[in-house]
Each structure stands twice: as C-alpha cells, then as structure tokens.
Amino acid sequence: MSETLESDLYQRTKALLEPGDVELVGCIVHTELSSQEDLEMHELTVDANEVIADHAGKGETYIEAGNDDTDFSSNQFQGRTLDEEAFVWECQQLLREGTFDVVFYYEVGVDQEALAADLTDLDGVDRVTQVP
Template sequence: MDNVLDEDLIARTKALLEPGEIELNGLIVHTELGNDQESRLHQLTLAVGDRIAEHADAGETYVYSGNDDPEFGLNQHQGLTLADDAFVWECQQLLRNGTFDVVFYYEATGDQSALLDAVDDIDDEDVRVTGVEGE
C-alpha cells in the first residue's frame, strides 16, 4: 500500500512542476513523524528549506508560513529571499496514514542530485527523500 501512496504522491508532485513562469524541480520528504511531533516536523522543514536555499545560492532567506496569512494554507510554507522577497522554495506538509510527507518545489537551477544528497544527510533516521524533476 505504501508504494501505491508514494506513486500517487510522486504523480501529484510532478503535476505541480508543470511548465509555468519558471522551471521547477521537487522533492518529497517522507517521514515517520505524526501530529504529536510537530516541533521535529518544523525543524525538519526548516533544515530542508535551508539546503534548498544553499543549493540555489539564494543568499539569506526567511520562511513565510500559512499561519501568517488566511489566504495561504495552514501547512504550507515558502522560503523567500531577505533582499527582495523572491521565491526560493515552497512546501506543503501532508498528513497521510498518520505520518507526514513534506512536498517541496523550487526553481530547477541547481544540481538536483547534490541537493538530494544534502537533504538525505540531514541527521534524522525517520526521513526518506524522493526527487521529482520537472520537464
């Protein structure tokens, strides 16, 4: 069953990357974290966002969260540059079968393989990363 869920999530993530104003890539962070581990989920989200910003060479960034704006999803976050509020990354935290998967998407400017390695190196045994490349 997990494989079917993963395939569905990968397909949905790929749909988010379809051509628009900028070319996007994505990654899915599969966790074993549940609702009772929000603090760890938050820290993991920030750590992955930092890796994406580093690989995009975006400079200093901050996180804009759904908690800050009623028109933005509650479990949706964006990494924006401090200099000009430019888009660096966006993610959605999805509770699926009692644990969270976090779908990130970002401009396809860096080395996807190196980014996946950097995210995979985050010291958390409850995490598995899947890369999804746009067109």
C-alpha cells in the first residue's frame, strides 16, 4: 500500500475514535486477502472477534452484520456480548489496492500491543497498525 493511502487510512481511523459516549482506541488489520476471498475474510472477522473479546474481558460475544441492521452499511460489523448485547468492538472492511484492510475500534483499556500481536498471528493478516 502506498504511504499516502496508508496515512489517509490512519487519519480517517483516528477521526472515528474522537471522543463520544465511549472512549475508543483501534487498529488497522492489513490483510493479504483479495476481494475474491470472501470466506477467508469472514473467517478472519470471526477469529478477530474472539481475540478482541478475550483481550477486552467481555466474555462470550456474537457478531452483528451490517446487512442485518439498517443502521449499518455492508462490510460493517459489531461484536456484542451474548448476555447484555453490550458493545465490544466495531469494524469496517475496506478494499485497498486489491486487498482488505479492516479497521477495528473498541473501548480503551485493552493492551494494544498484546492485542496487535495476537491479531497479527491470525491467518491472512499481513500486519497490524495500532491507532491510539
């Protein structure tokens, strides 16, 4: 990915984290997955859900898909707790220069470095950029 595109993606991600009802941090998961690898993209999102929920200490979660709710767009997902349907994380899958970048954001308090290391270990992930 070109430095200009990556910088733009980083800046846009930071803008999503600006103060609101919940203080958020995030990361960009740069993948090796192309637009033809829908099943692998789905599996990566499911695996990332488990990793983020574990690091957030939120217990069991489920994934709400953008196409299940008119408040979201396609390729936008949320991880929510099973017991209270509380927010755990949200992501957007973005196709950039032929491969997906997935922007995740979640509540402050997660060990960003440990989370990034575990996300990097998932199949299809090239690298992870932390966004404070």
